[in-house]
Amino acid sequence: MDIIFYHPSFKAASWINGLQQRLPQATVRQWQPGDNAAADYALVRTPPVEMLQGRSDLKGVFALGAGVDDILTQLKQHPEMLSESVPLFRLEDTGMGLQMQEYAVYTVLGWFRRFDDYQQQKQQTLWQSLKNYRRQDFTIGILGAGVLGSNVAQSLKVWGFPIRCWSRSPKQIDGVTSYYGADQLSDFLSGTQVLINLLPNTPQTVGIINRQLLSQLNSGAFVLNLARGAHLVEEDLLAALEAGEIKAAALDVFVQEPLPETSPLWSHPRVAITPHNAAVTLPEEAMDYIAKSIQQREAGEMPEGRVDIVRGY
């Protein structure tokens, strides 16, 4: 069995060794331009078109992340890149759920306990206790109730906040109110105090967090974008912050990454920024997952995490 590996920044040698140990029957190699030799599986992040093109014999392509929007964008531009018969898989959880939980719990509790306000008071050497939010009014709305959205819902539920989620199909998550489909989006937004985005980036979700959507949240709501920069219209967020409709935002992802030095988001006192690392690919967990998936595929089973290319996630 032959496996080809390509990632623009990961250390190829440690991935190749790690996969080789997990799959002793396989020969794993780093793909280089011009390598057209046979391969059964490909592990990739934003692969060059020529790496996958013409490989209709592949038994699977594994994306080395949870989101596959980069690969699907390339595929739209170069439909010849991936034969329709080749399944594309993505990482499901592999330790990203816990990382998202950490980020969301830290941020939401900080806003709930008004640490952002106290940080600003500190700049003014101001010793003043502020009125607390009421827990029952601090409704958290999660856009996306998939692997990561449901993880985040579970972790925030234990703090006693009302939790709701919005997805394409209805969900049954204990203690979480499910809204689904375009028809129920307004009901989901109405009464939401903290909006957390964990949607995939698809033609249906691009630009979804715009002025019109933000205006339907509670006045003084908070926004946490953990998914993709393309979901959020940054100028609309800035306008809503200026108008006081949105109190604060925490952003991990941006339309342009790295975020340009000239972006007004950098200097905004009520915007927190992290460099797209809310949940990173953990090599050991990811290799365990991919090795298991390859074994399942070799046994004639279809592993979890198959991307529906038409649906876009």
Ligand SMILES: NC(=O)C1=CN([C@@H]2O[C@H](COP(=O)(O)OP(=O)(O)OC[C@H]3O[C@@H](n4cnc5c(N)ncnc54)[C@H](OP(=O)(O)O)[C@@H]3O)[C@@H](O)[C@H]2O)C=CC1
């Ligand atoms: N910032 C970071 O470091 C990271 C960001 N991410 C981002 O997080 C995203 C989510 O990951 P994950 O939870 O694993 O993805 P999943 O595919 O498991 O979940 C996606 C959720 O979004 C819902 N959804 C998709 N399209 C729509 C739509 N048009 N309307 C309503 N709901 C919709 C799905 O609904 P349904 O369940 O009904 O299908 C599902 O609940 C990734 O795509 C990636 O972009 C991921 C990892 C790290």
Ligand SMILES: O=CC(=O)O
């Ligand atoms: O943003 C990261 C991912 O895995 O998707």
